[in-house]
Amino acid sequence: MAAPNPIELQKALKGADYPAGRDDLVSLAKDNGADDALVEQIANAGPERFDGPDDVQKAVFGKG
Template sequence: MAELSPIDLQKALHGASYPASREDLVTRARDNGAGAGVVDKLSSVRADRFEGPDEVQKAVFDAE
């Protein structure tokens, strides 16, 4: 599986409203047809709530 890119994450979260919970973002990613790798990565971040897409990017990519 290819590594997750910031663009993949942006596509997966297209249309998300913030603030958002981790569960909201996982649901949005699934609804947008994101692959299992993106969904798994979002599911595993430690934060429960995000104020905006920058916080999501930081949580996902700082966890690698």
């Protein structure tokens, strides 16, 4: 299986309300059927809170 990518991240976080806490995004990703590897990447992302999807992408993938 390929490594998670930004498109999968967008699908996993569909319906997120920002600003959002990391734990809320992890739960949402699980509910949206995200791959376990992607859920783990979100769970291990830097900040506790994200202002928007770009912040999540930067924290998870290290780029914007």
